[in-house]
Amino acid sequence: MxxxxxxxxxxxxxxxxxxxxxxxxxxxxxxxxxxxxxxxxxxxxxxxxxxxxxxxxxxxxxxxxxxxxxxxxxxxxxxxxxxxxxxxxxxxxxxxxxxxxxxxxxxxxxxxxxxxxxxxxxxxxxxVTESRRQDAERDFVVAETRHRLKNLLAVTRSIAMQTQTEDRTAAEYRDIFLGRFEVTLRAQEMATTDQTIDFEVLLRQSVGEPGLDRLHCDGPAVTLASSKVLAFGMIFHELGTNAVKYGALSVPDGQIHVTWALETGPRGRAYLICEWQEKNGLPVTPPKRRGYGTDLIEGTSAHLGGKAELKYDPNGLAATIKIPL
Missing domain, CATH: 3.30.450.20 (PAS domain)
Structure with a gap:
C-alpha cells in the first residue's frame, strides 16, 4: 500500500x-x-x-x-x-x-x-426541557387533584355530620344529604371548568329545578371567582331547599324574588349585596332551634369576609347577603 x-x-x-x-x-x-x-x-x-x-x-x-x-x-x-x-x-x-x-x-x-x-x-x-415541563405539569395536576379531593371529602364529612337526624326518617336524612352533596359536586365542577362563573347561572343551578319557573332574578352581570363558587352555591341551595320544604316553593303560588347590586366598601373593596325575598308562601315563623342551614348561610358568609341576615317575616323569609368580591 x-x-x-x-x-x-x-x-x-x-x-x-x-x-x-x-x-x-x-x-x-x-x-x-x-x-x-x-x-x-x-x-x-x-x-x-x-x-x-x-x-x-x-x-x-x-x-x-x-x-x-x-x-x-x-x-x-x-x-x-x-x-x-x-x-x-x-x-x-x-x-x-x-x-x-x-x-x-x-x-x-x-x-x-x-x-x-x-x-x-x-x-x-x-x-429534557419539554419532558421536565410535562413532569411539572403532571405533578401540579396530581397535587391539585389531591387537594380538591381532600377538600371535597372534608365538605362531605361536614355535611354528613351536621345534617340533623333527630325527628327524621332514614329516607329523609338520605334525601337531604344527597341534595346538599349534589350541589357541592355541581359547584366543584363549575369551579374546575371555568376561571369565573356568572352569578345568576350559579344562583339558578343552586336553587334547582323545583323552583326555576318561580325564581325571579334582577341584577347586573356579576362574575365570581372559582374559589367562591362552592360557598355561594351552598348558601343558595340551602335557601332554595328550605323554600321547597317550608317556604314559598311549598305552595303553588309562591315565588322567590332575588335582586342584587354591587357596592363599594372601605378601601374601594367591591361587595355583592343580594336580597332574597319569598312571597305568597306559607306563614313563616322563627325556628325553635338553630339548625345546620342557618349555620351554613351565616357561617359561610362570615368565612368569605361578609355577613348574612335572615328575617322570618310572616309574609315570607327574607335574607340579605353581603359578600366581598
Whole structure:
C-alpha cells in the first residue's frame, strides 16, 4: 500500500466517522486533554445556534456566556480521563444565549480509540426541557387533584355530620344529604371548568329545578371567582331547599324574588349585596332551634369576609347577603 492509498483510506475513515457523529440527533462535542473543543456535530451547532469555526479550539467552559462553567460539572469532566470515570445524566438548567431557558442532561466519557490510549472526551447533551415541563405539569395536576379531593371529602364529612337526624326518617336524612352533596359536586365542577362563573347561572343551578319557573332574578352581570363558587352555591341551595320544604316553593303560588347590586366598601373593596325575598308562601315563623342551614348561610358568609341576615317575616323569609368580591 502506497502512502497515497493510506491517506485516502484514513480520509475515508475520518469522513465516515464524522458522518456518523453528524447523524446523531443529540448535540455532541469532543474535548482534548485541555478540555478544549476539537470537534462537534451538526446537532450541537443547530441546537445552540453557534458557528462551528467559532467554538473549535475554545475551552468548553468558556462557551456561550460560561454556561457550562459549573464547579461540580467541571470537576466531573476533568476526572474522566485520569480516573477512567464517566459523567451520566448531570442536569444543567440555564438561560442559554440565543435559545433561552433550557434543561440538559450531560453525559461525558472517554472517547474510545483502537490503541486504548485516547485522551479525548466525548460529551453528549440530551435536551429534557419539554419532558421536565410535562413532569411539572403532571405533578401540579396530581397535587391539585389531591387537594380538591381532600377538600371535597372534608365538605362531605361536614355535611354528613351536621345534617340533623333527630325527628327524621332514614329516607329523609338520605334525601337531604344527597341534595346538599349534589350541589357541592355541581359547584366543584363549575369551579374546575371555568376561571369565573356568572352569578345568576350559579344562583339558578343552586336553587334547582323545583323552583326555576318561580325564581325571579334582577341584577347586573356579576362574575365570581372559582374559589367562591362552592360557598355561594351552598348558601343558595340551602335557601332554595328550605323554600321547597317550608317556604314559598311549598305552595303553588309562591315565588322567590332575588335582586342584587354591587357596592363599594372601605378601601374601594367591591361587595355583592343580594336580597332574597319569598312571597305568597306559607306563614313563616322563627325556628325553635338553630339548625345546620342557618349555620351554613351565616357561617359561610362570615368565612368569605361578609355577613348574612335572615328575617322570618310572616309574609315570607327574607335574607340579605353581603359578600366581598
Amino acid at each position: 502506497i502512502l497515497e492509498d493510506l491517506y485516502r483510506l484514513l480520509k475515508s475513515g475520518h469522513v465516515q466517522a464524522q458522518g456518523i457523529v453528524d447523524t446523531m440527533t443529540q448535540p455532541i462535542v469532543v474535548l482534548d486533554h485541555n478540555l478544549c473543543v476539537t470537534n462537534t456535530n451538526n446537532a450541537f451547532v443547530r441546537t445552540f445556534e453557534v458557528e462551528r469555526d467559532d467554538i473549535l479550539g475554545q475551552s468548553f467552559f468558556a462557551l456561550g456566556n460560561g454556561q457550562w462553567e459549573i464547579a461540580e460539572l467541571h470537576q466531573l469532566i476533568a476526572s474522566v480521563i485520569p480516573k477512567a470515570a464517566a459523567v451520566i445524566g448531570f442536569e444543567v438548567t440555564h438561560d442559554f444565549p440565543a435559545i433561552g431557558q433550557r434543561t440538559f442532561l450531560v453525559d461525558a466519557r472517554r472517547l474510545i480509540h483502537p490503541d486504548n490510549n485516547s485522551s479525548n472526551i466525548l460529551i453528549l447533551f440530551n435536551d
